[in-house]
Amino acid sequence: MNENAxxxxxxxxxxxxxxxxxxxxxxxxxxxxxxxxxxQRRLGPMHVxxxxxLQIAAxxxxxxxxxxFIPQNAVKPIFKIAPVITAATAFIALAAVPILPEFIxxxxxxxxxPIVADINVGILFVLGAxxxxxxxxxxxxxxQSNKWGLxxxxxxxxxxxxxxxVTGLSLIAPLMMIGxxxxxxxxxxxxxxxxxxxxxxxxVAFILFLIAGFAETxxxxxxxxxxxxxxxxxxxxxxxGMRWGLFFIGEYANxxxxxxxxxxxxxxxFNPLWFIPGGIMILLKISFFIFLxxxxxxxxxxxxxxxxxxxxxxxLMPVAVINILITGIVLI
Amino acid sequence: MKQQVNRLQPxxxxxxxxxxxxxMVVNFGPQHPSAHGQLRxxxxxxxxxxIKATPDVGYLHRGMEKMGENMMYNEFLPTTDRMDYIASTxxxxxxxxxxxxxxxxxxxxxxxxxxxxxxxxNRIISHLFWIATHALxxxxxxxxxxxxxxxxxxxxxxxxxxxxxxxxxxxxIGGVPQDLPEGFIESMDKFIKQFPIDIKDYxxxxxxxxxxxxxxxxxxxxxxxxxxxxxxxxxxxxxxxxQWDLRKESPYEVYDEIDFDVPFxxxxxxxxxxxxxxxxxxxxxxxxxxxxxxxxxxxxxxxAHAPEYISASKEEIMTQNYALMQHFVLVTQGMRPPVGEVxxxxxxxxxxxGFYINSQGDPYPYRLKVRAPSFWHTGLxxxxxxxxxxxxxxxxxxxxxxxxxEIDR
Numbered sequence: 001m002n003e004n005a006x007x008x009x010x011x012x013x014x015x016x017x018x019x020x021x022x023x024x025x026x027x028x029x030x031x032x033x034x035x036x037x038x039x040q041r042r043l044g045p046m047h048v049x050x051x052x053x054l055q056i057a058a059x060x061x062x063x064x065x066x067x068x069f070i071p072q073n074a075v076k077p078i079f080k081i082a083p084v085i086t087a088a089t090a091f092i093a094l095a096a097v098p099i100l101p102e103f104i105x106x107x108x109x110x111x112x113x114p115i116v117a118d119i120n121v122g123i124l125f126v127l128g129a130x131x132x133x134x135x136x137x138x139x140x141x142x143x144q145s146n147k148w149g150l151x152x153x154x155x156x157x158x159x160x161x162x163x164x165x166v167t168g169l170s171l172i173a174p175l176m177m178i179g180x181x182x183x184x185x186x187x188x189x190x191x192x193x194x195x196x197x198x199x200x201x202x203x204v205a206f207i208l209f210l211i212a213g214f215a216e217t218x219x220x221x222x223x224x225x226x227x228x229x230x231x232x233x234x235x236x237x238x239x240x241g242m243r244w245g246l247f248f249i250g251e252y253a254n255x256x257x258x259x260x261x262x263x264x265x266x267x268x269x270f271n272p273l274w275f276i277p278g279g280i281m282i283l284l285k286i287s288f289f290i291f292l293x294x295x296x297x298x299x300x301x302x303x304x305x306x307x308x309x310x311x312x313x314x315x316l317m318p319v320a321v322i323n324i325l326i327t328g329i330v331l332i
Numbered sequence: 333m334k335q336q337v338n339r340l341q342p343x344x345x346x347x348x349x350x351x352x353x354x355x356m357v358v359n360f361g362p363q364h365p366s367a368h369g370q371l372r373x374x375x376x377x378x379x380x381x382x383i384k385a386t387p388d389v390g391y392l393h394r395g396m397e398k399m400g401e402n403m404m405y406n407e408f409l410p411t412t413d414r415m416d417y418i419a420s421t422x423x424x425x426x427x428x429x430x431x432x433x434x435x436x437x438x439x440x441x442x443x444x445x446x447x448x449x450x451x452x453x454n455r456i457i458s459h460l461f462w463i464a465t466h467a468l469x470x471x472x473x474x475x476x477x478x479x480x481x482x483x484x485x486x487x488x489x490x491x492x493x494x495x496x497x498x499x500x501x502x503x504x505i506g507g508v509p510q511d512l513p514e515g516f517i518e519s520m521d522k523f524i525k526q527f528p529i530d531i532k533d534y535x536x537x538x539x540x541x542x543x544x545x546x547x548x549x550x551x552x553x554x555x556x557x558x559x560x561x562x563x564x565x566x567x568x569x570x571x572x573x574x575q576w577d578l579r580k581e582s583p584y585e586v587y588d589e590i591d592f593d594v595p596f597x598x599x600x601x602x603x604x605x606x607x608x609x610x611x612x613x614x615x616x617x618x619x620x621x622x623x624x625x626x627x628x629x630x631x632x633x634x635x636a637h638a639p640e641y642i643s644a645s646k647e648e649i650m651t652q653n654y655a656l657m658q659h660f661v662l663v664t665q666g667m668r669p670p671v672g673e674v675x676x677x678x679x680x681x682x683x684x685x686g687f688y689i690n691s692q693g694d695p696y697p698y699r700l701k702v703r704a705p706s707f708w709h710t711g712l713x714x715x716x717x718x719x720x721x722x723x724x725x726x727x728x729x730x731x732x733x734x735x736x737x738e739i740d741r
Contacts, residue, residue, distance in 0.1 A: 040477040147358045151380070151722070220471060221543050230726050232365060301543050302471030304723040305380055 152234025369736025566683025
């Protein structure tokens, strides 16, 4: 394949992922509202369009046409750039995630690999990019000259930094078994059907990673960063319009990234199962995890920041280290 | 500028919000999502820990006590709705009871039974609102919507009786405005059967919920000494181990004929108070159920007969000259209670709600003072909050069931 073709292909893939996931972020808000409504004995959005589907469009129009408000004492350049960091890093993280299995483009014999960059340290790259995303809320909170924003930013940093440790440590055990950091390799390791899924050999790591995933994506019960009852809107207090929308899109893109990571690492990724093709399989798994995130949101209250820290450092981290130790002994 | 010696402490204007000792001073309210109305709480934070809390009230002040002194007794009654707007009937009732005590009139038996029914319906409305907003503050969103659905059903009952859902004015001085409408007993009976199942639903979601327990247990501990020195009443007092309920201690209406328990606990913390609220709703159901046979056994007539103070029935006014004259005087000039002062306290859903009335024999009270339970619970915050996390502040404010209409009056 010549170089130009590769560049063009990569650009097309990148633009497709950007477009699809931006739209999905909006669509997920609709799904979220509908599922929460279902669990809370109410209807959810239902007036705009059939069953309220066009609510996303209405929300989008509102976000785009809203006044772009910048507080007087804010540090303006940083205030403006912060939401972009969140959204950008969330999509950059998606670059190394294989979205679907390889397929042949219809009417041609061209094989498409639906991953923007198959780098051999894929998982490190994804985690790294996601943790750079922490700068978005941090800078936003510090630049907006609002005390609630500052508190929100402080919470963001302690929460994301702490749970980064758990994410990393919980992944070490399965990676020791696989021996590769590439997400494609991890996926191929589990080709042998249901019994090959890593969730059976690494259940502890799976649970730890899932819990850390809740924290990394700011979902209930760990959504301390913008818990309205306590710190107004946290780092997003002074944001409005599309700047706020970018935080939102970034958050939902992260939600998808984490769902993809869990499905690929622990649940056999996009390998076909029985009669179900791999592409459908991964979509089912993603949908399940999104649903799980919403389900938890409907059922649980929030924890307190100090309880979260206690949970992270005194419960999850020791468990993760012990899990690594046991895995190491078994492997030897 | 020379300092004014007589100015009241503390000087809120002088709180310095920019400090260089690593402490952050934040204004929690009056425009804060969980300030429960218009509470302004000045918090000094070290990290997330509160080291000093100063509650500041008055953002919803409407001068109700002064308004009461410029209104006839009957005119003031609908105004009491706007105090504790979550449980307006209990305000109406407390005021009406105080005036009745002043003019030495007793409501007829049927009116008393209807009052007890309405008061307990109101208690359930208030407690459901409490569990809903409290859970929402802590983050349990689903409870909010669950509790609000049942609250709609209870409010439908209230609407059946008086036509209003928020500001009921369902009680008059000397009785109640009307007999129970047709079908009220049936729908109340249906509700009495259904509601315990709904309470079970909330408890299933919360009682064994680890995070709910983590957030409430050992948070906001009010011990007996603190409760006594701050004038705490209601469920917050009962959570310290005192089995103190004015419905039992100084029974009014027909509470002394009804068999009910006063739930109490000595856990002192927010979780204990949550359990109390749940049990109190069960007791309210029990009281309502016992009211039905009492009601059916009582004879008709819902307004006291005291033509000097209370207008006679419509029929009498239309047929008897003297009754018409008295009615005319009562409407244009208002009743003139004897000279004297009275304090009457009732157990509102939030605690001891008392009305003090000083009458000089005029149609207007010389002085009217309200003892609202939430006011005392707000003062308590400055002793209670230091040492807690910022997140606990929200839990505690929600848990104490503060309603600002009644604090600022």
